Amino acid sequence: MADAEEFGAELTDFRERVAELRANRALPGGGGPANLDAALFELQYVSDVLWPRYEQLVAAQRQNARPADPREQQLLRAVFQGLPVPVVLLDRDSVVSRLNFAASQLFGLRAGYAAGRSITASFAHEGRAAFRGQVAAVARHEGSRSLAVELMHGLGNGAGGDERPTRLWVTLTAVRPPGHRRTAVLAVCQPMTKGAGRRPAAPGVAATEPAGRPDPAEVSSHVELMDLLDDMVVALLDDTGPRAESPLARACRVLHGRFADWVIADVAARDGAPEDGWLRRVTVLGPGNGPGADRAEAVAAQDPAAAPLIGEAARAGASALQVRPEDPFALGKAADGLPVLALTEASSLLCVPLRPPSGAVLGVLTLLRVGPRHAFELAEASAMERMSRHIALALRAA
The missing domain is CATH 1.10.287 (Helix Hairpins)
Known part of the structure; x- marks a missing residue:
């Protein structure tokens, strides 16, 4: 040194x-x-x-320099070969250093034959120059990127008549394998089926794939959110129901079961401070039968001040989205000391403050999903923030 x-x-x-x-x-x-x-x-x-x-x-x-552990090298080679997606290690000239078993099946090449040859020979001629340019840029440490390439004519169909993808979405990133004196490029190839839309790039990756047909799953999710938003507005504006029912209670009924398995609503006292009973629990909707009813009663009896995440959302006025929360006491604990997250068996949570566009926080809405149900997504959290402003306006008007 x-x-x-x-x-x-x-x-x-x-x-x-x-x-x-x-x-x-x-x-x-x-x-x-x-x-x-x-x-x-x-x-x-x-x-x-x-x-x-x-x-x-x-x-x-x-x-x-410490010699590399041969057992670790064997493990890395086994992991590389066992990856279920086609992976190719290239140099800055797009020449193959090695490829795994999935890649050899995709391109119809033996590993020994492909090594030392350019991978662009498997692509259509019009896309080869662009691919080589992107690989060279990644090797110069200009950042990871993704692009779509067409396979060469004749590689699209297998010998047995099975239809294989003719278009690939390739993600390129720079790596420095042990023993290599120069930077290599790792290419991950994702086959794109016919009629599929644009494959999203990873965060921070420049995408060059032109927009295509939308993903049917994304369209369906968007339609469901729009329907939920429409039903929420109707429930808040419709005052023909029981006059004793508040807009918040009507909103909770719209969300329960359809959007979340657990719906917990806390409202802010008119005269109070965050340290002095500022929040009080008004609604808890959970599983209605069996032990679920007992758990709902335990959650309803909890003091909202004992829930750190709810208190933080009320004070800061910012939403919180957590998938598989690490802190079991993020929502506090019940009277018997059991964490609320464990009591409700929540796998994801969404904590949204009820705050009108201008004014203080009027309450906090906490939504939980349990079991095999998919976790809350960013699009759902964004839609819930819009609905929370509507609920806050209805509460202030009431």
Whole structure:
């Protein structure tokens, strides 16, 4: 370490002397014999001192480097080969270093034959240049990226008549495998079936795939959210029901079962502080039969001040979305000491403050999903924030 620091200091001094020589050359008479001799001396210094010192440091670093564990290398190779998605390791010229079993099946190539050959030979001609350019950019550490490529004509159908994908969504990222002196590029190939829409890129990855047909699942989810939003507005505006029922109670009935398995509503007292009974629990809707009813009573008896996540949402006025929450006491605990998240068996939660566009927080709505039901998504959380503003306006008007 001391030798490296000393070498770095000498190299810094050398660069400063070279910069001074360049500055002197711009002065009148700066190209005289004295400056020329000094420049030749510096070149000789690099050749006789700095370069041998650099070679010694590199040799010492290689000698002190810990040899790779062969068992770990075997494990990495087994993981690479066993990946269920096609993966190819390329150099900056798109030449194959290795590919896993799934990739050899996709491209119809044996691993021994593919190594040392460009993977672009398996792509349609019009997309080869773009692919090579993207691989080179990733190898230059310009960031990961994704693009769509067409397989070469003839690779689309298998010998047995089974239809294979003719279009791939390839994600490229830079890696430095052990023992490699240069940066490699890892290409993950995801087959795109016919009629599929645009495959989203990973976060931070530049996507070059043009927009296509929308995903039917995304369209269906969007329609369900729009229907829920419409029913929520109708429930808040319809005052033909029991006059004793508040807008918040009507909103909870719309959300229960359809959007969330558990719906917990807390409202803020008109005269109170966050430290002095600021919130009070008014609604708990959970499983209605069997032990679910007892659990709902236990949750209803809880003091909202004992739920850290609810208190934080009320004070900060910001929503919270958690999938498989790590802190079991995020929603506090029941009277018997059991965490509410364990009591409700929640797998994801959404905590939304009821705050009108202008004004203070009027309450907090906590939604839980349990069991095999899919977790709350960002689109659902965004739709719930819109509905929370509607609920807050109805509460303030009431």
